[in-house]
Every structure is written in structure tokens, then in C-alpha cells.
Amino acid sequence: MAAQNPEKQKTTSSEEVVSPNTPSAMDTSRIDLGHIEVLQILNEYGEVDKGLEPDFSNERLLEVYRAMVLARAFDKRMMTMQRQGRMGTFAPNIGQEACIIGQVTSLREDDWFAPSYRSFGAQIMRGWPMEHLMRLWAGFHDGFPPPNNVNDLPFSIVIGSHVLPAVGIGIGMKYKKKNNCVVVNYGDGASSQGAVSEALNFAAVYQAPVVFICENNGWAISTPTHKQTANEVLASHGVAHGMLSIRVDGNDILAMMCATKEATDRARAGEGPTFIEAVTFRMSLHTTADDPTVYRNDEEVKVWEARCPMARFETYLKNKGVLDTDSIKQTLASCEEEVIKARDTFYEMPPADPTEIFEHLYETFPMELQKQRAEYMQRLRQKGVGE
Amino acid sequence: MAAQNPEKQKTTSSEEVVSPNTPSAMDTSRIDLGHIEVLQILNEYGEVDKGLEPDFSNERLLEVYRAMVLARAFDKRMMTMQRQGRMGTFAPNIGQEACIIGQVTSLREDDWFAPSYRSFGAQIMRGWPMEHLMRLWAGFHDGFPPPNNVNDLPFSIVIGSHVLPAVGIGIGMKYKKKNNCVVVNYGDGASSQGAVSEALNFAAVYQAPVVFICENNGWAISTPTHKQTANEVLASHGVAHGMLSIRVDGNDILAMMCATKEATDRARAGEGPTFIEAVTFRMSLHTTADDPTVYRNDEEVKVWEARCPMARFETYLKNKGVLDTDSIKQTLASCEEEVIKARDTFYEMPPADPTEIFEHLYETFPMELQKQRAEYMQRLRQKGVGE
Amino acid sequence: MSKLTMVEAVNLALMQEMERDKNVCMLGEDIGVNGGVFRATKDLQKEHGEERVMDTPLAECGIVGTAVGMAVYGIRPVVEIQFSGFTMQAFDQIEQNMARIRNRTRGKYTVPMVLRTPYGGGIRAVEHHSESREAYWVHTPGLKVVIPSGPRNARALLAASIRDDDPIIFYEPKAVYRAFREEVPDEPEVMELGKAEIVHAGKDLTLISYGAMMRPCKEAVQDLAEDHNINVELIDLLTISPMDTETLCASVQKTGRCVIVHEGQRTCGIASEIIARLNEHAFEYLEAPVKRITGFDVPFPYFQVEEHFLPESEEIVLAVKETLAWE
Amino acid sequence: MSKLTMVEAVNLALMQEMERDKNVCMLGEDIGVNGGVFRATKDLQKEHGEERVMDTPLAECGIVGTAVGMAVYGIRPVVEIQFSGFTMQAFDQIEQNMARIRNRTRGKYTVPMVLRTPYGGGIRAVEHHSESREAYWVHTPGLKVVIPSGPRNARALLAASIRDDDPIIFYEPKAVYRAFREEVPDEPEVMELGKAEIVHAGKDLTLISYGAMMRPCKEAVQDLAEDHNINVELIDLLTISPMDTETLCASVQKTGRCVIVHEGQRTCGIASEIIARLNEHAFEYLEAPVKRITGFDVPFPYFQVEEHFLPESEEIVLAVKETLAWE
Numbered sequence A, B: 001m002a003a004q005n006p007e008k009q010k011t012t013s014s015e016e017v018v019s020p021n022t023p024s025a026m027d028t029s030r031i032d033l034g035h036i037e038v039l040q041i042l043n044e045y046g047e048v049d050k051g052l053e054p055d056f057s058n059e060r061l062l063e064v065y066r067a068m069v070l071a072r073a074f075d076k077r078m079m080t081m082q083r084q085g086r087m088g089t090f091a092p093n094i095g096q097e098a099c100i101i102g103q104v105t106s107l108r109e110d111d112w113f114a115p116s117y118r119s120f121g122a123q124i125m126r127g128w129p130m131e132h133l134m135r136l137w138a139g140f141h142d143g144f145p146p147p148n149n150v151n152d153l154p155f156s157i158v159i160g161s162h163v164l165p166a167v168g169i170g171i172g173m174k175y176k177k178k179n180n181c182v183v184v185n186y187g188d189g190a191s192s193q194g195a196v197s198e199a200l201n202f203a204a205v206y207q208a209p210v211v212f213i214c215e216n217n218g219w220a221i222s223t224p225t226h227k228q229t230a231n232e233v234l235a236s237h238g239v240a241h242g243m244l245s246i247r248v249d250g251n252d253i254l255a256m257m258c259a260t261k262e263a264t265d266r267a268r269a270g271e272g273p274t275f276i277e278a279v280t281f282r283m284s285l286h287t288t289a290d291d292p293t294v295y296r297n298d299e300e301v302k303v304w305e306a307r308c309p310m311a312r313f314e315t316y317l318k319n320k321g322v323l324d325t326d327s328i329k330q331t332l333a334s335c336e337e338e339v340i341k342a343r344d345t346f347y348e349m350p351p352a353d354p355t356e357i358f359e360h361l362y363e364t365f366p367m368e369l370q371k372q373r374a375e376y377m378q379r380l381r382q383k384g385v386g387e
Numbered sequence C, D: 001m002s003k004l005t006m007v008e009a010v011n012l013a014l015m016q017e018m019e020r021d022k023n024v025c026m027l028g029e030d031i032g033v034n035g036g037v038f039r040a041t042k043d044l045q046k047e048h049g050e051e052r053v054m055d056t057p058l059a060e061c062g063i064v065g066t067a068v069g070m071a072v073y074g075i076r077p078v079v080e081i082q083f084s085g086f087t088m089q090a091f092d093q094i095e096q097n098m099a100r101i102r103n104r105t106r107g108k109y110t111v112p113m114v115l116r117t118p119y120g121g122g123i124r125a126v127e128h129h130s131e132s133r134e135a136y137w138v139h140t141p142g143l144k145v146v147i148p149s150g151p152r153n154a155r156a157l158l159a160a161s162i163r164d165d166d167p168i169i170f171y172e173p174k175a176v177y178r179a180f181r182e183e184v185p186d187e188p189e190v191m192e193l194g195k196a197e198i199v200h201a202g203k204d205l206t207l208i209s210y211g212a213m214m215r216p217c218k219e220a221v222q223d224l225a226e227d228h229n230i231n232v233e234l235i236d237l238l239t240i241s242p243m244d245t246e247t248l249c250a251s252v253q254k255t256g257r258c259v260i261v262h263e264g265q266r267t268c269g270i271a272s273e274i275i276a277r278l279n280e281h282a283f284e285y286l287e288a289p290v291k292r293i294t295g296f297d298v299p300f301p302y303f304q305v306e307e308h309f310l311p312e313s314e315e316i317v318l319a320v321k322e323t324l325a326w327e
């Protein structure tokens, strides 16, 4: 991968030296910070950089393409359901499909993924049934745990709070000598959280098999990245912590797939963490509770419409001869159908069990909690709930 | 100052563009991170770099020299007192005098200084009477507030927790359109705290007049810097946040004075914060409760003994003809005398008033607290305390 | 006089305090152009500029720590934390600096700042968006904790908090933000901090609550009077710390019975402290155990089941009747 | 059997648990070569290597958050936070992840980790080094809170905590670390969590405490017996959350009078909760108000005056006598 760790040559392992500040450390020659590579394989017109074009099979490419279409179809259906009052507040991922799906394409089942709240596409690809995600966003407790055989963290609601546990999982893999890795994503806004910076440091210090995907989508609710930080190249955060860091066009699915592939390969090979800044754009609302017209203007959105990750991938696949107008339509139709089916399943799922709030707090059930549950059951009976 | 902000050319003010991610932001050319300048004016042999030599007056140089000698004399006396059981646990600053004192030399009375617990020398220079510092470390409440006319924060016990308030003070200066600035210091260990990274970001985003002095003294208790971070060039943290950043030989008083001078000038001129990594070494114990022989070897200490900030400054001043063996002796004697005087004053200060624990919690005195104080007074009477 | 919602009343207080004192400023996420996610800071930036109404990076610890420094420097920052659940991110700065700098510097520096944040359940939000953890702050010496229950007292208490020289945690019951309107005087109004209010005088039992739970309590009091001829004395704490123990104890000394209602978790919650103080000051007057109707000792549940978690007037009515029946 | 100090007993428990289960590992600042600033982790790294005894960067939030992830992955991390005052830095990870991941994932993931940290006053330390803020954790659903009072129970409770599948805050009374020695069996010993211990049976009054305060309580009980012929039942909580309400209530139902002692601040502290529970379960048995002898509602004072802040046996004796005199 074209990226580099400027401090590589300065960092020494604990065996080699006793102290960091041996004579050479107060070397007075200026320190060259090197550079950050920027990766784009497919430009916004769908033109491919032949020198960088990866050799994924056509099946694989179509599989990823369908995942992107499905993510968008799911997003749209969720929006409709939300407007109908049948879905809670949620965060659409429209426009970020390449970034979100590309980041999990090189994960294996026994690897882990630590999603944010804007990662539907990736979660579906990781094996979350769509009706399960609907349960989640509709406020059911049973929607939160990842399904069986899916080694994901639950999605993170408190911004940045999942990044440290993700690093812990990576350290756990090293501890247990597993050949696995973790992908964790977070946004430009989250990059300001101190806990995230601690996570980068821990991952780098312990050389944990973690891939950080910093989704720089231009906005954190109403805050543009240039007000979030005085250095909009968020890949610099990886550099500061001595990590291999790269900036990727997050609307280019090929670049995302390649960058994560290389990063996960490195992680598995014991070469430590990688920092990937994925530059993308939040095309839609922050969440369904948000009104972006208050704080951003249409022109910016238009600029990014032209960079649509879906369109450019379609162009590429068409040029490659693996997709045509018909199969595009078919894919869309079959995805929409799948989403509708999930919705129907979701609608038929049982109502919430109000007693579930007392479950799963401890391994055993403390007396005081039993007492409180009894009090609560009494309350439910009085209300005639659950009978 | 020889240092640079690699992102300077990429950062645009909010007026110029609507969004960070306008077309040019997904520029695919690689990002040159530039370099970090390393400043040393006086090398370890006391030889001066003529091209960089500043033109401080001889009086000023002697004043600073005396402050360094005084700091060390104070340190030694504190150590003796501690061993005699007449002083609490404290953190000696031996070997870091240039770094600690150099950082406040360009502050004016109405500027602010936010010290760590290892900043005696600077605190004395800022106007803290030595007996006051002794009170502080001997566990008296009245030792904690900075004396009148000293605009310092109280020293920070919780590692890194003073850095955000220091930035707030800088923002306050901007808010009140004052021509002032803040110097705040913290260690290599503290650099791992998320709150510190948030502080860097806030200072840079608001272009606050703050000078960060990151005292990389090689150790955080038993943790060497190379285990604290995978990138020992801590100046990179400033770069990551889009700040002018420089690495300075922290045992070179001239370099420290010049770097801070330029940084405070910039701050006053509205040019924003500066990050100074000062490379130095903790020659002595972490605190009087610590035993470094458990975790570090003597050789490393020897290497740094040769780089003593006092010796090289003396050599320089001798070569310059402003100091000789006699005046060195005299300075030392007069400093020791001053410290002894402070110690005697300290010994004569009144004992602690046990009722003071209820004071200064709120502007007025809540009823419950009055009740508790009465209870406490009753307890003291029973014990015969304070009669 | 205009009829305002609580969120409008909060906005009014902020606007007027900024006009009154140019040292009053605001910091928070999305409080500028966006006017805050609940619109509590609407138009403040337009009116007073970006220097006084500062959109911040996404870092609660950073916001609070920065505000502490500004307050020490003589500014009077009003911080908005988007949801009270995220004050956990700033816990260290709150406990170690905001609450203690006056004490640490023996009064040389003060921290006249207000941390405003919406708290509580009832708006069908996701996890961490419905917390009522005021007990953390009440257990922390050096802080004051203020929780209004309606538009008018929200406005007057917020104005008082901004003018107060101590650091204040100001919890706004988000379920009340738009729940009803109330007459709020146009001219600035300020209410004294530290005083509980007897909202409804009564002789049979003392009912103590605050914040969003005042609504079901009021309903219960009415139901009890109308349907059962039970005369309850209802007290709105308003300031949770320092607590107006005198008013509470005087009432219970009169009625001999007491029920306490809050959303926050039970163990070591506000009700425990009230019971402990009644035990100290009204022990011989108590004719029945004091009853706690509170959030249970589990995380606030997801929204499909939250309605059952939050105390409602029926439970309160029942608890009052049970407490009256005790002998 | 060897006579060990508490810090040696802690070390023994850690060593034996690491030997027993290779999934047990440690994280903390200066716990490796340095053996921890109190030497509680002495020789563990030498014995078990750097992968299992990890010296961490200086970031408490980082330590706890990382350990949470390791625990989810099936490791059993034991975290050392150098002083309990610095757990504030990790508050968000403790409250939002450590305490809740089991609940959030409906039991799919558990967080079998222990956060060990020295707490309390009495060692002439600087500010933030003497905190007793266990009430924060007791108010937080999902955590267990364990506080030993001597070498032998420290060892047995720590072993139990490490084997427990729930996240545990383990507060070690640092004033007791080297205060005395006690026989500790060589073979691993495990005590059941969640059980209070009746340290001294009695009939006149129930005295409840835990941690470092057990020493002055024991002294007081002895003095009262010897000098005043007063027969006090002394209970050591040991597990503060979940609290062994049954044992406390049964005792007070028997004695009718109660005094509670702890160092932590009073308002919303542990004693308030015990009083609230006694009010619920033993109201009709109480013959006098329950007395709280606790830390005052101010920050823990600087060390020149700390001795007067900490409850001593004289105060306890007096409080017991006052409570017995009440009618």
C-alpha cells in the first residue's frame, strides 16, 4: 500500500535500547515527517487507474455491488418507515456505501467489526438480518446483540466509545495468538474525542491487529470538518501515533477494498494497526431528527452528488462488461424485494416483553433487583400489561 | 522560528469555502507532511551556534542563570526536608531546570502559566514565595492558591487535567481582547491522556494564544517514552492538530528561551497556539516515593549527566565573560541562603487550622454543610483540638 | 407575558442573560447555526456572534474543561451537553476542576459556569439518551444541581444559575421541553436557588419530586383530592443540591408520611438521601416508612418499553394510598 | 499459612489466579518492572511476561476501555488504576461499556473484568489521592463493588472477583495495605461475593461499616464492651453492591438501633442507601434514628488536616452511646 510511517526509522523496539533519549534521540537534524499517500483507483467518472486496478473476480465485484444497492434500498425503506411513524430515529448511510461496505470486504467470519450507527450496509454484509437491524432501530432490546456467528460489537451510540473496546479485542487476538483482526470505524466528529486518540495510541503501542477507518464525511451533525479541527487531513492522527496511515477516496469502492485488504493482511501478519482516512460525504440528513437545510447549502451537496460511489462503480462494471442496464434494474428490484420481505418479517415479530428490562444485568439475580422486579410486575399487572 | 505546519496550505478559513470537501479536498496527490525543526543553540559542551545566538542582555542571562541555580538549591533542600520527615511527597525537577525555567521567561505578569507538579523553578520565577511552595507540598490548604498578583493555575495533580482549563484561559483572553498568552506544560506521560489531545484541538480550532510545552523527559514514573507511544517525536501531536510545532533541546536554556519567546510573540499577535516538545531528562526520582533503580539503569542517567543544562549554561556564560568561578560560587551560596531563609519562614508559619476544610466550597454556606461543620467542631472539641 | 414551552423559555433566559452581561457566553456541539439539537440556543449565535456562541468540536471533556478555564478567567460560560448521558465523557473535568477549583484555590478563583443538559426519558430515544444521573452530581461536593419542572421556573432558575458564582449542573427535563406552554413574563425573572417550592399545600402526606416527574405527581395529587379526598402536600425540589432540607422536614413533621418520586436509579439516588435526612430530622414524626417510586436499578430501557419504566400517576396514587394505610 | 500484609495478600491472589487461569491478565500504569506504585503487582511480570502483565500508557480511560474489549473477547483482565481518584478519567468507559455490555447485548457478551484500585485517606497523600467515591459505582447498575477490610478477606474476595463473570470495582483500602499482618492460607481461598459478615455478634445496636473504617469500628466495639458493657453487633459489608440487605435488616430488626460508618462523602453515600433500606424493611423495629458517621460533603482535605476528617473510634463510641440514649 502506498502510505508511510514517517517515524518508522526512529522507533526502536524495547530490546534495542534502554531509553528513548539515548544520544541519538536529541539528534538536532530536522525531522522529516514524510508524506501521506492518497489512494483513488476509480475516479468520479468511473475511470479506472489501470496501474492500480485490483484483480477481484467478477462474482466478487457483483456481490459487493449488490451489497451497495441493498444498503441504499434498505436506507430508503427505513426512511419511509420512519416517516410513517413505524421506525425510530436512525442515521441514513446514503452516499457512503462504498466507504461503509468496502471496509468489511476483507474480513472473515472470525474477525471482528466494530460499527458506528451509520454502518447498515456493512452490518448486513457481516450477516445481520435486515429485520434484526429494524428491531434495533425500532427500540427493541433484542435488536442490539449481534446475531449468532456475527462477531461484531453492538453499534456505538456514544460517539467514539467503541474504539477502545475494539482495540481491546485486537489485543485479545494477539493474546490468544489468533490470526485475526478488527475493523473499527468512526467519524470526523468522533476524531475529536480524547478516548479515540487513546485508542490509537494503545493500538500502536501494542501493535494490535486493528484497522481504523476514519470516515471523514464532511460533517458531524452541523459541524463541518474544518471547524472540527485545524488539520483536516485526519490521517495525520494515525501518523502522530506512529501508525501506517493513508487517505483513501471513500467513494471509490475499489480503493476502499484494496486499502482494507492490505491493512487486514498487515494486521494478520503481525505488522500492527493501520489508519485509513476515508474521504466521503454525508449526502442525507444526519439522522431523521435532523434538518441539514438549516446549516448547509445545496451546492455542496450537488458537488458530491457528482461523486456518487454507486454511479461510478456502475460505470466501471459496465465498461468491464459485467453489468448492463438490465442487470442494474434487476439488482435493484431484487434488493427492494428483499428489503420488503425483511420489513414484513419485522412487522410480524412479537411486541417487546416489558419484563426484559430486568434481564441480563448480572450473571445471577441480586435480591434487591428481584424485589424491584416484583414491584414492576405488580405495576404491569395493575396496568393490565402483558396479560 | 524554524518549524512548520504541514497543513497550513490546506487549511482554509470558514469564510473562504463552504465545506472542507469541495473538489480540491479529494485531491489525489499525496500529502507532504513537511518536517519538524529541531532547535538547539547551546550544545552539550556549552558551544553556541553563532547564527542562532540570541541577544539577551547579560543581566537577563544572569537572572535566568540564578533562577536555575535557585531551583536546584530549592529542590535539594526539599529533598533533605522530606528525608527528615518535614515535607510531604514531592517531585524533584533536578536536571530539567532549563526546560522548566526557560518556558516562563517570556511571560509577563498579566500572562498566565499552568504548571505541572514538577515546575518549582518556574513557579518561583513567576513570583511564588518559596515558603509558599513548601506549605503546598507539606499539605497545607493555604499553599495551593497562587499568591496575589500571580496569574497561575494551581499545579496539576491529576495528570493532564490542567491543560484544557489552560486553553480556556487562552480563549478567555481572546474573548476579552487581551494581548496576553498562556504557557502550559505537561509530560510525555500526560501526552497519552485523551483530555490533552482534546486541549490541543480546541486551542488550534479557536486559534487560542496558548503555548504548549510538552516536557519529554524520557520517563513517566517507570514507563519510558518508547513504551508510552509508538512515535516518540511528541511534536507530531501538535502537527496532527494543525499547529505550528517544534522540537527543542530542553536542556538548552537559550533554545528554550528563544522558542518560547517566538511562540508567545505569535500568540500575542493573534497567530494562534504553538506546540513545543522539549526533550530533557528526569535525572532524579519520579517523586520522593519512587525508587528508579528498580526500573532504569545508571548508564542512561550518566549519558544525561553529560548534558546537564546548568553546566553548559555556565560554560557559555563563562566564555561570554559574564560569569567566573567566583561568581558561580557566590550565586550558589546566595541561593542556598535564600532557600534556608524560606525554610525557616516555613517552619515558623502557623499550624493548619482544622476548620478550614469547610471553607471555600460555595459562595454562601449551605445549611447541611453548616450542620456538618457543627458536628465536626464538636468532634474537634471532644478531641481537644484547636483550643 | 407570552405562553412559552420550556425550550422557548430556556432560549429566552439565555438570550436575556447574554444581553444583560457580555461576559456570558455559550459553548456546545451544534449550538450555533443549528441552534442546538433541541433548538434551545436558537438565534443566539445570529444575535451575538461566533465568539460568544461557540460551536465546539465533538468532545465533552474538552467543552467542560475549556469552559472551566474561561470561567476562571472571568467569563461566565454556559455549556450545553447535547444529552446528559454524555456528561460521563466530562466526568473528570467536572469532578476534578469544575467542582473543586474554588476550594483548591481557597476562593482565589471561582468557576461561575452552568452546564445545561437535557435529561430523562420519555422521548423514544436510543440508549444513553434518557439518563437521569443527577445523584452523581449531588454526591459531588462543590456543585449545585438545579432541575426545573416547567417553562416559567426553567427560565427563572436558569437566569439565577447564570448569575450565580458557583458551578451549576442544570438538568432540563427533555420530556417537558415541548409538553405544554405556560405564561412567562417578558421581563427577566430570577428565582432564588436552594429553595424547594410547596406546589400544593396539604396535610395528609408529603409528596416530594422534581423535574419531569412533577407532572405525574400533580396529576396524582389532583386525583387523590378529587377521587379519594386525600390532601397531599406536593413539594418541587427545584434545587437538588444543596437541598432544602428544612422545607422537606417541616412538611413531613406536619404530615408524618412521605412518598418520593424520581426517574433516576434508586440505589444511592436522591430519594435515599431524603430518607436519610428525614430519619435525622423527622424520625419521631414518621408514621409509616417513606416510599420510593424511582427508576429501577437497571440501565434506562430501550424505547419500546420505556413507558413502563417511568413512574406514572397511577403508581403514585397507589403508593400514597399504601403509605396512608400503613400502621 | 503465612502472616501477610494486605498488599502482599493482594499480590498472592493475583499470582495464584494468573497461575490458575491463563486468561487472567493485568493492565495498568507501572505494574510491570516497577510492580505497581504500592507493589501490589510485584514480580507478576517477571513470572508471567509482558503480554500478560501489561504496562500501559498513562491513560485510564484507555486502560479500562481496552480491558473491556479484551474481556468481551474472552480474556479476564484485572486492571489497576493507580489511585481511585483517577477512575474519574475512565468514568465514561466504566458507565457506558464495562457496566452495560452484558445488558446491551442481552448476555451475548460478558465483561468478566476487575478494576482494582487503592482508595481512601490516611496516608498523607496530595489531593485526589484519598478519594472514597464508591457511591458512584454503587449507583451504577451493572457493576459489582467489593471492598475488603483485611489481608485475608482481601485475598479471598479478589480471587472470587477475578473468577466472577461480572464487571467488578474492587476498592483496596490503602490505609490498610501495610497496617497489619494476618494469617492467610497458602492454598487459594475464595469467599462468596454479595455476603456481609457479622464480625462481632451483639444485641444492643448494629454497627455497619466496610473497608478501612472497619479498624476504628472494631476498636469502638471493644471499648464499648469493655468500658461500657455495651454489646454491639458489627457488620462488615465486604460487597457494597449488590448489598446484602437481608443480613443488615435482620440485625437491625434484632437490635432496633443502628450506626453506619464510612469515609466517603455523606450525601447520596452508602449510608443513605442503607438507611433507605432499613426504612423499607425494618421501620417498625427502629427505636432511634440511624446515625451516619461519614466523610463530610467537602473534597477530601489536604493531609495536614486529614486525621480530623477521617472517622475515629472515639466518634463511633460516642455515636453508639447517643443512639442508645435516644428515646
Ligand SMILES: Cc1ncc(C[n+]2csc(CCOP(=O)(O)OP(=O)(O)O)c2C)c(N)n1
Pocket (backbone or CB within 6 Å): A118, A157, A158, A159, A160, A186, A187, A188, A189, A190, A191, A215, A217, A219, A220, A221, A282, A286, C029, C058, C060, C082, C086, C089
Ligand atoms: C459522546 C457523544 N456526544 C454527542 C453525541 C451526539 N451526536 C450523535 S452523532 C454526532 C455527530 C457525529 O459526527 P461524526 O463522528 O462525524 O459521524 P457522522 O455522523 O458524520 O457519521 C453527535 C454530536 C453522541 N452521540 N455522543
Ligand SMILES: Cc1ncc(C[n+]2csc(CCOP(=O)(O)OP(=O)(O)O)c2C)c(N)n1
Pocket (backbone or CB within 6 Å): B118, B157, B158, B159, B160, B186, B187, B188, B189, B190, B191, B215, B217, B219, B220, B221, B282, B286, D029, D058, D060, D082, D086, D089
Ligand atoms: C490521571 C492520573 N493518572 C496517574 C497519576 C499518577 N502519576 C503521577 S505522575 C505520573 C507520571 C507522569 O509522567 P509525565 O507526564 O511524563 O511527567 P513527569 O513525571 O515525567 O514530569 C503518574 C502516572 C496521576 N497523578 N494522574
Ligand SMILES: [Mg+2]
Pocket (backbone or CB within 6 Å): A187, A188, A189, A215, A216, A217, A218, A219, A220, A221, A282
Ligand atoms: Mg461525520
Ligand SMILES: [Mg+2]
Pocket (backbone or CB within 6 Å): B187, B188, B189, B215, B216, B217, B218, B219, B220, B221, B282
Ligand atoms: Mg515524563
